[in-house]
Amino acid sequence: MTNIIDPIAEIDEARVADQDVVIGKSRIIFRRFMRNRTAVAGLFIFLALFLFSIFGGFLTSWDKDTIDPLNIGMPPSPDHLLGTTQAGIDLMALIVDGTRTSILIGLIVGGVSVLISAVYGCTMAFFGGKVDATMLFILEALIMMPAILVVAVATSGSGGLKDLPSWLLLIVVLLFFSWMGTARLVRSLSMSLMQRDYVKAAKYMGVPSRRIVWRHLVPNIGSLLVLDFTRGITGAILAEVAFSFIGIGIKLPDISLGVLIGQATGQVSSFPWMFWVPLTVMFLLTGSLAMMNDGLRDAFDPSSSSIGRAKTKIAKKTNK
């Protein structure tokens, strides 16, 4: 035999060897993701932090409103696992609360902005013409606005917006300014997809539009959307920390990681734990998401080269 191996024939052979088992798409994605060690570690860290933010309150007998007059500004001790603030409030209770706010902001902003950008981008590509031009104009005008100023105006105002809690206000403003980039990407991607032969073929075969969108468009832009979801979470968490750090964004009495880090900057040398503990939590949060990102991209990529055991089978046959 020659050394030329036909990969398709090899895969067909492997299928026959496995009694022609067709693996479902979601299972393939799941398996591919689990093969990436870094991504799985990231997922575990993120889940651990998520559980910590919900059930972490049980790790300490103090809550964020109770002042411990005997331990004011104390470093970590058995009584207060992460120490206390200079007001005598248990830092662990504050961190649990802050992590919850940060994760909440991240999940909501990341999730909803992906939805908005997918719908907006697909609508632009689908209708085209005047609708497309108008929607693109609105989108570009929004990109032009410096988001940081709008955040500052919305959260420092003493007018009608004051009644909303600051975390909700921040979510709304971040949502408003977070979807434009992806929407533009979705638009150009689905425009080129609509020109593909298989979409045209499906159209002429009389497949309804909804089915075409679901069967052909969504799988192709799906990986982009999933990636954008995790990136959106990271972006929202980072934006919250950055804004709260310089005093806009989340305001007391709401607690977030950014507020905790920002408050501690004045006395880093005398109360170091108050600065480094929330900073570490923030790093774990954004770091775990960054670790998951690469694994997710690979798992959703239709042309992924991550084929697991099938690879070793093909390799073995080649060696024969």
Place this chain on the structure above:
Amino acid sequence: MLKYLMKRSGIYLIMIFLTTSAGYFLAVSSLKPAVLEQEKIPRPTPEQVAASFRGLGLDPDLNPWERYIQWLGGIITRWDWGRSPNGAFVNAEFADRVLVSTRLFIASIILTLIIGVALGVYSAARQYKFQDRVITSYSYLVHILPAPIAYFLVQLGAIGINEAVGERIFFVTGISTPGIDPGWPAFVDMVAHYAVPTFAMTIFGWAGYQIAQRQYLLDNVNADFVRTARAKGLTRNQAIRKHALRVSFIPVAQSIAFTIPAIFTGGFFAEAIFAWPGIGLWSIQAISLQDVNVATATLAYGSVIFAIGAILADFATTLVDPRVRVQ
């Protein structure tokens, strides 16, 4: 080309007008300077407050639409962007603030670009080697570090150096020491003030360029025309430098123009942390003082900067990419 630029500028002018108007309505309905006046001692009566604001063109009794007309009329007829609640003119302060910001950013914009592109090329030429892994992981690490915290850590480091030496080498806040002698001492003082913010903005700024340049160059390194060049007898480095580098620089050149607005936003954090009285710090302080006109003026400035960046990006593309023709 000129016609195209004119058309683009026209569209951007309409956009700037719309965003600025939207910003004004948001600011006027959420910022209420009268609330802060109530904290003054002796406390002024609401009539006094209203009268003093009316004199400044900030009448709190008018509805947002009437105030918008008044404000817009001032800009169109006299190019007057209004006044602050304390009576200062926005126009008078604006130019100084823009100058301070520009002075702070210009060095780090240039340094970031040169270092970022150079490191991108260096790491792409050594893909998956030790140097590439170190540089690229650093760039990804920067992505998960919020800018103000990064700047703050640099500031802590500079304070640490000052304490270790026992002498004040670096100034971590402010723009200059008041009452310094002109000439050589003034120059040393200026360098000592510039060093820390420029360093911070540069080492946390180049990551984006590095990743982009590395990616685009790697896309082109294995292209057919580079292989042809190798086959003609060029060394690998010559082939990369003469053929792959130019093509891969096109998308980076486009993104350069767009960093101008990004620097503007990043500048808020740098100015807030290092206490440089530039346009970013001014707007944040003004907004906390419920100053509608300054907030709107800086928002308009941000939009204008973005429009200039976008037009420059179009322009840069036609310059570096021979395939693009403007109709």
